[in-house]
Amino acid sequence: xxxxxxAFVAALIIALIVTPQTEKLAMKLxxxxxxxxxxxxxxxxxxxxxxxxxAGFLCGFLIYGNFSRPFLGLLLxxxxxxxxxxxxxxxxxxxxxxxxxxxxxxxxxxxxxxxLEFLTIPFTDSIINVGLWxxxxxxxxxxxVCNAVNLIDGLDGLxxxxxxxxxxxxxxxxxxxxxxSITVVCVIxxxxxxxxxxxxFHPAKLFMGDCGSLLLGFLLAVLSLMSVSEGATLxxxxxxxxxxxxxxxxxxxxxxxxxxxxxxxxQADKGHFHHRLLKMGFSHGDTVLFxxxxxxxxxxxxxxxxxxxxxxxxxxxxxxxxxxxxGALKLGILTLSDD
Numbered sequence: 001x002x003x004x005x006x007a008f009v010a011a012l013i014i015a016l017i018v019t020p021q022t023e024k025l026a027m028k029l030x031x032x033x034x035x036x037x038x039x040x041x042x043x044x045x046x047x048x049x050x051x052x053x054x055a056g057f058l059c060g061f062l063i064y065g066n067f068s069r070p071f072l073g074l075l076l077x078x079x080x081x082x083x084x085x086x087x088x089x090x091x092x093x094x095x096x097x098x099x100x101x102x103x104x105x106x107x108x109x110x111x112x113x114x115x116l117e118f119l120t121i122p123f124t125d126s127i128i129n130v131g132l133w134x135x136x137x138x139x140x141x142x143x144x145v146c147n148a149v150n151l152i153d154g155l156d157g158l159x160x161x162x163x164x165x166x167x168x169x170x171x172x173x174x175x176x177x178x179x180x181s182i183t184v185v186c187v188i189x190x191x192x193x194x195x196x197x198x199x200x201f202h203p204a205k206l207f208m209g210d211c212g213s214l215l216l217g218f219l220l221a222v223l224s225l226m227s228v229s230e231g232a233t234l235x236x237x238x239x240x241x242x243x244x245x246x247x248x249x250x251x252x253x254x255x256x257x258x259x260x261x262x263x264x265x266x267q268a269d270k271g272h273f274h275h276r277l278l279k280m281g282f283s284h285g286d287t288v289l290f291x292x293x294x295x296x297x298x299x300x301x302x303x304x305x306x307x308x309x310x311x312x313x314x315x316x317x318x319x320x321x322x323x324x325x326x327g328a329l330k331l332g333i334l335t336l337s338d339d
Contacts, residue, residue, distance in 0.1 A: 011060030015195025019052025050212015073112020149217030
């Protein structure tokens with residue numbers, strides 16, 4: 001327990017120290033996020049703060065000291081995806097090249113044995129061995145969650161806060177399932193995120209950049225995948241879906257919206273759900289806090305689903321799905337307008 005506390009505190013302190021220093025590096029390299037028609041911030045902001053999250057997470061991980069094959073694979077692949085994000089922040093690489101980097105990171109992870117092998121079907125005792133299908137499913141899962149977090153990084157503290165709540169939720173469910181190592185890694189990640197949030201919450205002094213958003217999405221995907229691989233039920237994979245339910249729908253309809261409007265699917269617009277909240281009259285800070293509240297709600301539902309008897313778990317799942325779609329309709333996420 002003492003080592004876990006030390007790992008959390010170290011992750012928090014290192015992120016607190018390193019994050020402001022990334023601003024100097026970004027200024028030296030000329031890595032700024034300039035305001036434009038689709039962005040809501042004003043003035044130049046550096047976008048390498050994610051290196052602070054990585055530094056905090058790395059320090060906490062080293063103190064915890066679990067270097068078993070799966071966790072070593074997690075560390076190496078997370079490092080690789082952070083490097084990809086860093087290179088994108090500096091060079092602004094093409095979406096296809098960035099996607100290839102995410103795929104390679106997922107492959108590195110699978111080489112170390114982390115992939116879906118079986119699924120425990122919710123509300124039953126049935127177990128399905130997915131066989132070779134586990135590899136493409138794992139790849140699709142990691143890349144999908146990675147990009148979902150990347151796409152919600154549009155407001156001060158939004159992606160980092162939502163990811164922190166997601167990590168906390170995965171940690172609680174893992175703890176309830178007796179998966180202590182996954183719980184500890186989630187605790188370390190939360191510490192690193194909290195350290196970063198001091199500089200990123202509205203009004204943000206700096207942004208995390210792709211090196212941060214890709215790292216957070218990757219870790220959420222992998223930790224949920226590992227929880228299933230270690231014997232937790234399918235709820236392990238459903239947590240990011242619940243936590244990122246609105247962003248995932250937002251991403252899907254953004255792709256459809258851009259296709260219908262004849263725009264590249266990777267071209268950013270101002271039709272995302274946080275933009276729509278701002279148009280409804282929410283302030284910047286209130287928008288972020290509102291989304292935090294939604295995320296906490298779905299996180300609580302995810303925990304309940306993992307703990308409640310079958311019938312109540314099914315009811316909670318249906319409520320969660322209905323709430324996600326109701327929220328999507330209310331915010332206009334399901335419309336095909338790109339503004």
